[in-house]
Amino acid sequence: MVSMDILVIGAGPTGLTAAVALTSVGLKCRIVERKNSPSELSRAVGIMPATIDALRELGAAAPFLAEAMPLRKMHILRDERTLVYIDNSGNEFRDRVPLGLPQNRTEGILRDILAERGVEVEYGVSVTNITTTPDKAAVNFSDNTSASFDWVIAADGIQSAVRQQLKIQYPGIDLPNKWSIADVDLRGSFDPEEIALDLYGGEGEFTLVLPIERRRARIASSTEDALATLRLPIEIADIRRTAAFKISIRQAETYRKHRVLLAGDAAHCHSPVGGKGMNLGMADAIAAASAIANGAVDSYSTSRHEAGESVVKKTELARKLISSSNPLAKSALWLSAHCIASVPPVHRAFMRQWTAV
Ligand SMILES: Cc1cc2nc3c(=O)[nH]c(=O)nc-3n(C[C@H](O)[C@H](O)[C@H](O)COP(=O)(O)OP(=O)(O)OC[C@H]3O[C@@H](n4cnc5c(N)ncnc54)[C@H](O)[C@@H]3O)c2cc1C
Structure with a gap:
């Protein structure tokens, strides 16, 4: 060469x-x-x-x-109640899921x-x-x-x-609003393979909890303070870092x-x-x-x-879909989530799209 x-x-x-x-x-x-x-x-x-x-x-x-955590499960909640639960542990995507690191x-x-x-x-x-x-x-x-x-x-x-x-x-x-993250150590029961997404409020607010180590998670929020608006039932042992950012x-x-x-x-x-x-x-x-x-x-x-x-x-x-306050967009989001969870070809298409680059 x-x-x-x-x-x-x-x-x-x-x-x-x-x-x-x-x-x-x-x-x-x-x-x-x-x-x-x-x-x-x-x-x-x-x-x-x-x-x-x-x-x-x-x-x-x-x-x-x-080292990385395979994120095989996705729990989507609407106002703290399960909307859909997707588990890729027993299907063709078991080893084709995003990894948390x-x-x-x-x-x-x-x-x-x-x-x-x-x-x-x-x-x-x-x-x-x-x-x-x-x-x-x-x-x-x-x-x-x-x-x-x-x-x-x-x-x-x-x-x-x-x-x-x-x-x-x-x-x-440049978008005007700030989003935020917090990296936390956890105690109590916690599934290190599960991403949880809580969609709540009328303005398209959401909180995401994503495992990055066996007992450590990233909390991300569409609000300025990910911890203040957290409603998912996790027990925080230690806060490693918080940050707010513009997109x-x-x-x-x-x-x-x-x-x-x-x-x-x-x-x-x-x-x-x-x-x-x-x-x-x-x-x-x-x-x-x-x-x-x-x-x-x-x-x-x-x-x-x-x-x-x-x-x-x-x-x-x-x-836009996930953070929209528009009722039509919200309905489209709920419908998409249900289809991904219950219609196998839609589930496969979603997984392929999401995990590609
Ligand atoms: C809150 C948040 C969450 C995210 N989550 C995800 C996620 O889950 N998955 C994902 O894929 N992406 C995610 N991203 C995006 C991801 O972090 C960035 O896309 C990624 O860090 C970009 O990497 P980079 O190496 O291009 O740039 P950077 O990570 O910014 O690295 C650039 C480096 O260049 C150095 N540098 C700058 N100027 C000079 C210079 N003149 N001379 C020498 N060195 C210089 C800097 O110090 C820096 O270390 C997230 C972003 C944010 C803000």
């Missing part, structure tokens, strides 16, 4: 996956991260089977399967794999300036060094300075400028409904590494923009 100088910017799930994917095809890279050390906090908590399939191709799936552990596993392959993340080093021509990308770093690269994968997140410096537009909207729905107009490929949140963002954002970014990362390795970068932007657009559209539809 031809030797190339490759830089990955950002050691979130996208950047780490890009570096792992590059090493899988025999390409070394540098990977720099602005933060001084790995984050102990988690945003994404769900890994889809399609992502596991892709990681398997990179020889990187086993530690995820060993905190994002810091996803990043930790990827970092360990990289280290085994001889690549260490350079923490505390950020990219301060980048320019690119059809032949090269020139990069300045915060430690006052500079270097030129054949390819750069920019996985520097939603505020991507690379995207801004290269003047790539990121059109879309933006945006997508970069192009994922490539000359020698720089955008991937992950640098290229797209949307609501966490459906748990797809990180998975989409990891898929971008693998596609970017493969495009560089195979000299097929021309189609990277078009194909990943299409994939991103599709996920953004479906996620938006789901967000």
